[in-house]
C-alpha cells in the first residue's frame with residue numbers, strides 16, 4: 001500500500017520501510033539517510049584523493065554501487081574533478097558531462113523551448129569535461145562567433 005502523503009507518513013525509497021517524513025524531500029528514512037551520507041562522503045573523499053580513479057575503481061574501493069555514485073553525480077551532489085576519467089552523459093544529447101542531468105547547451109535549448117513549463121535546476125546542468133587539445137582544434141576550426 002502506498003501511504004505517501006498521509007500525515008507525513010512515507011515509504012522509504014531505499015529500504016521500503018514506512019516512516020514519518022519530517023520535512024525531508026527525499027522520502028528516505030533516518031537510518032538510510034545516515035548510511036547515504038556515509039557512503040557519499042566515502043565516494044567524495046576517494047575521488048578527490050584519487051583523481052584518476054574510474055567509476056569502477058571508486059565503486060570497488062568504497063563498496064558503494066556504481067549506480068549510486070552516478071546518482072550522486074546526476075543530482076549534482078558530487079562534482080568530478082578535472083582530468084578524472086569519470087563522467088556521465090547528458091540525458092538529451094549524450095554529451096559527456098561532469099555532473100548533473102543535461103549539458104549546458106541542451107539546458108539553453110530546453111529552457112528556451114519550454115519556457116515556464118519546466119525550470120531546470122542549476123545543479124542539474126553539468127559542465128563538459130575538459131577536452132584534449134586535438135579535439136578542440138578539430139572542432140573549433142572554421143567556427144567563428
Ligand SMILES: [Zn+2]
Pocket residue numbers: 012013014015016017028029030031032033
Ligand atoms: Zn530506509
Ligand SMILES: [Zn+2]
Pocket residue numbers: 090091092093094095102103104105106107
Ligand atoms: Zn546535451
